[in-house]
Amino acid sequence: MLSAKDHRLTxxxxxxxxCSESPGSACPRCQHTLQTRFxxxxxxxxxxxxTACICLLPANFSPITVLSTQxxxxxxxxMSGVIALxxxxxxGIAIIVFVASILVPIIKIVGIAVxxxxxxxxxxxxxxxxxxxxxxxxxxxxxxxxxxxxxxIMITLIDKGQLxxxxxxxxxxAFALVVVFTLFAAKSFDTRLMWDLEQxxxxxx
Amino acid sequence: xxxxxxxKHIACKHCDLLISKTALLPGQKAHCPRCGSRLYFVSRSSxxxxxxxxxxxxxxxxxxxxxxxxxxxxxGITDSVSLISAVEKVYQEGDQFIALLILLCVxxxxxxxxxxxxxASFCISFNLLTPILKPLLKAVDVMTHWSMLxxxxxxxxxxxxxxVDLGDVHLGLGLVCFIALMLVNSMILSVYDAETYWNKVKxxxxx
Numbered sequence: 001m002l003s004a005k006d007h008r009l010t011x012x013x014x015x016x017x018x019c020s021e022s023p024g025s026a027c028p029r030c031q032h033t034l035q036t037r038f039x040x041x042x043x044x045x046x047x048x049x050x051t052a053c054i055c056l057l058p059a060n061f062s063p064i065t066v067l068s069t070q071x072x073x074x075x076x077x078x079m080s081g082v083i084a085l086x087x088x089x090x091x092g093i094a095i096i097v098f099v100a101s102i103l104v105p106i107i108k109i110v111g112i113a114v115x116x117x118x119x120x121x122x123x124x125x126x127x128x129x130x131x132x133x134x135x136x137x138x139x140x141x142x143x144x145x146x147x148x149x150x151x152x153i154m155i156t157l158i159d160k161g162q163l164x165x166x167x168x169x170x171x172x173x174a175f176a177l178v179v180v181f182t183l184f185a186a187k188s189f190d191t192r193l194m195w196d197l198e199q200x201x202x203x204x205x
Numbered sequence: 206x207x208x209x210x211x212x213k214h215i216a217c218k219h220c221d222l223l224i225s226k227t228a229l230l231p232g233q234k235a236h237c238p239r240c241g242s243r244l245y246f247v248s249r250s251s252x253x254x255x256x257x258x259x260x261x262x263x264x265x266x267x268x269x270x271x272x273x274x275x276x277x278x279x280x281g282i283t284d285s286v287s288l289i290s291a292v293e294k295v296y297q298e299g300d301q302f303i304a305l306l307i308l309l310c311v312x313x314x315x316x317x318x319x320x321x322x323x324x325a326s327f328c329i330s331f332n333l334l335t336p337i338l339k340p341l342l343k344a345v346d347v348m349t350h351w352s353m354l355x356x357x358x359x360x361x362x363x364x365x366x367x368x369v370d371l372g373d374v375h376l377g378l379g380l381v382c383f384i385a386l387m388l389v390n391s392m393i394l395s396v397y398d399a400e401t402y403w404n405k406v407k408x409x410x411x412x
Binding site: 002003004005006007009010011014015016017018028029030031032085088090093096097127128131132135142143145146147148149150151152153154155156157158159160163164167168172173176177179180187191192194195196 | 275
């Protein structure tokens with residue numbers, strides 16, 4: 001099976017038009033600049049991934065919300081929030097929050113890193129499996145926004161002045177950055193690079 | 206290996222496999238034989254049906270954003286939350302970045318996506334193939350990626366469970382509109398095929 005690239009054809013990234021123009025020129029249908037593969041796809045993906053990794057530490061260890069009452073301030077990290085939910089008999093919800101806020105970002109970062117390494121080192125993984133893995137990672141990424149939405153709802157509703165208020169902590173911003181950078185990482189990875197490897201292997205055999 | 210190019214071939218977005226197109230019946234979908242991702246499909250809905258759905262969603266978008274989703278009575282004080290007021294509150298608390306991110310994902314992206322798709326469907330159904338079609342279709346693509354209505358609905362449920370124990374909770378009109386908006390939005394996404402729309406755009410160079 002041959003790729004469009006082998007026929008010296010380029011699919012426009014923006015509109016999907018199949019062009020015979022050389023990369024660098026404009027797509028005849030939508031004027032988007034043509035490129036056979038995303039420029040510096042692996043480098044960009046690594047850069048976003050490393051940035052996300054750095055933000056992951058403050059996101060998990062500094063308070064994501066601070067509950068203030070007359071008695072004093074109680075900071076809550078993502079994990080302490082999950083544990084509190086679990087202890088108040090909301091196990092189902094605790095699991096949803098744990099998966100969306102803790103597991104998903106980690107799975108995403110590790111998963112994309114594994115895919116990048118396997119592409120760069122040309123490891124022999126079934127291409128379809130690797131592609132399915134990437135699609136899954138890409139799909140779950142948006143679900144980590146969940147915690148931020150929950151925070152926005154909570155701080156709006158629990159605002160009783162001196163008595164009881166919830167405000168977002170520094171961890172929330174770090175968490176938002178993790179979500180955004182992992183979304184960018186998935187977006188900047190060119191899945192076609194995986195299939196280019198397959199063709200290289202076919203020729204060797 | 207230069208190949209004559211025509212409208213009968215397409216390349217898979219995800220694996221770049223060159224494929225010759227076959228005619229499909231409405232409702233049928235074409236998948237890539239190599240990577241299995243969806244290539245194109247023939248929608249059962251015409252652009253004018255999609256236009257109608259987009260207008261419905263745009264009408265729902267307004268009350269879904271401004272009417273309260275939920276109100277909570279605690280220590281004698283009632284506070285209510287709507288999509289917009291939640292963003293405003295986060296903004297006031299000093300987290301402008303988070304506020305803008307939430308605004309983008311639940312209000313701006315869905316609104317712009319629906320507006321762009323409605324305008325594009327309008328142009329196509331009335332055969333007004335203006336140059337504006339290109340930026341519109343590009344906007345639909347980008348905004349679909351950032352639109353996270355379904356995630357917000359699950360977040361809402363999580364918040365609801367957290368709040369139920371704290372005080373009296375009342376669901377608002379905004380929630381009904383929001384759920385309806387989410388359903389119409391998913392319907393639109395399942396019947397809209399970008400490939401069909403892009404094929405209506407005139408190509409500058411005559412081959």
